[in-house]
Amino acid sequence: MASQVNPPRGMRDFLPADKARRERVLGVIRDTYRAHGFDEIETPVMEDSSRLHAGLGGDNEKLAFGILKRGLTHDDLQAATEPLDLTDLGLRFDLTVPLARFYATHRADLPPVFRAIQIGAVWRAERPQKGRFRQFMQCDIDIIGDAGPLAEIELITATSAALDALGLDRYTIRINDRRILTGLLSHWNVPADQHERALIAIDKLDKIGAEGVAAELAELGIATDGLAAALATEGWNLLDAAPEWLDLDAYRALLDLRAAVPGSELIFDATLVRGMGYYTGTIFEIAHPDLGYSLGGGGRYDGMIGRFLGSDVPATGFSLGFERLVDLVHLDDSSQPDxxxxxxxxxxxxxxxxxxxxxxxxxxxxxxxxxxxxxxxxxxxxxxxxxxxxxxxxxxxxxxxxxxxxxxx
Structure with a gap:
């Protein structure tokens, strides 16, 4: 019987033409980010298992691939109470957790405000399906050390420039702030220990609709009076008759951000959640009318690096969904050498x-x-x-x- 010759499920081989095309798209992204003052770094594909499961990666921690310790014995297997007891390393599931560790390691050698590019493969034990793989490429830019709005301005400007350089049009950037979401939940009297579960429900709005979200929140014992109106909130005209749940300071900061990047199409969306629990402020996500999923996103995560250093360091990042983007753009070949x-x-x-x-x-x-x-x-x-x-x-x-x-x- 012939042996199996296909790559593992959820992973792919790339023929030379496909690989060349991917590298050209990556080259455009990399060159654009460098032009905007970001510097590329590289981190190992593996991190300590304890770091990958320290509560920094949200639901992605459940999808991490673990690597067994060397020299395990039968006694080790018998003594283990859960699979993680048998691992000491794991494959990175994103580039943000490695960046936080990198910054904590090399802080003395980096500028006060550090602008990083990271481009590399990550691994998640997903259930493979169309557009979802177990190994995929991420393209991240992050700014560490800037607590003000300039970091968000630079990230959105550079990301928009990369998309424009790739010839992508009609995209928009949805934007929100975690403080607005917290205000919304507080208005509904959601207990603090239920906030994350409630946000997970709200994050499903595009899949299950307002009624489905209301049903899931009701199961948590959360009253949803005014839910439909809140979930329909979109746009920049809320100051004249601001709803009770709106955090005005956060909303005005988003208005200022919009004015600072007039070349980008920013849309306020009070229901934008972004699934990662480490976000602390502004969050954003790239939408395209031809797609039912985002092309990337990010936000401010001021509390993460402090988990390594013992003191908080402001940080904001934006990640492009490369695997979705590479199939959408069509680069001009005329500039390529014969x-x-x-x-x-x-x-x-x-x-x-x-x-x-x-x-x-x-x-x-x-x-x-x-x-x-x-x-x-x-x-x-x-x-x-x-x-x-x-x-x-x-x-x-x-x-x-x-x-x-x-x-x-």
């Missing part, structure tokens, strides 16, 4: 082919040597699909000046 395929026969001298290839590469081309097949058309079709733009037949002793480059496709 990719040339040289088709040669078996008699061609290897040393001469090597010199010819080096000469063309030196001129700025991407070059591949291909043995000339009997069926040239099939090979040319494959090369065109792989992104090659030109080809030439190579004769013995040919130089770059002798080649007749022909267009592919």
């Amino acid at each position: 990719a040339v395929a040289l088709l040669h026969d078996a008699a061609a001298a290897p040393a001469a082919l090597g010199r010819l290839k080096a000469e063309l590469v030196g001129q700025g081309h991407r070059v591949r040597l291909e043995r000339k097949p009997k069926n040239v058309k099939t090979t040319l079709d494959r090369l065109a699909a792989e992104g090659f733009t030109h080809f030439a037949f190579v004769t013995d002793g040919a130089t770059a000046a002798d080649l007749e480059l022909r267009a592919l496709g």
Whole structure:
């Protein structure tokens, strides 16, 4: 029986053309963020298991992949009361927890306000489905050390610039503040120990509607008078007749933020939750009319780094949903260097082919040597699909000046 050759469920192989396209999209994002003053860092794909399960990652902690301790014995297995007892490391489920640990480790070597880029794979034990994978790429920017609104302004401006550079249009950024959500829950007399459960219910609004949210809150014993009106609150016209639950300081701060980034389409949404429990202030999420899910999001998480340092450090971050974004954008290929395929026969001298290839590469081309097949058309079709733009037949002793480059496709 043949062995299984597919990748693990929820993980993917990428063919060369797919990989090249992903790298081009990542290059646009990376270059845009660097232009906005952010510096790229790298952290290990693994962190201590205790850190990944310290209450910083919300529901994602339940999806963390654990790594078994080395040298486990039968006695260790018998003594364990839960699976985590057998692990000492785990794969990172996001880039925020590693960043908090990174900053705590290297704070003395970093500027007072640190602007970080992180681009890398993360792993979650999801149930695989369309658009949801167990290994996927995240693109994060974070600002650590700035407690004022400038951090949010920079993050939203840089993220909008990256989306614009990718040619994405018609997107909006929904925005809210955790203080507004807290005020909403307090207005409904929700006990503090039930806030997170109530927010989880509100976060399902787009899936189960206002009636479904009301039913879930009622199960928690929460009165929902005025719920429908609150859940329908959207836009920037609340100051004239502000609802009782609205935190006016937080709302005015969002108005100021909107005025500070006029090039971005910001929409106030009082029901925007963002699922991570570590958010403490402004939260935001990218929406697109063609999609039923977000393209990224983030917010302020001032309390996280203090868990490592013992003193709070302000922090705000914005993450792009790369796997969803990469299938949505279409980059112009015209600026890419010519990719040339040289088709040669078996008699061609290897040393001469090597010199010819080096000469063309030196001129700025991407070059591949291909043995000339009997069926040239099939090979040319494959090369065109792989992104090659030109080809030439190579004769013995040919130089770059002798080649007749022909267009592919």
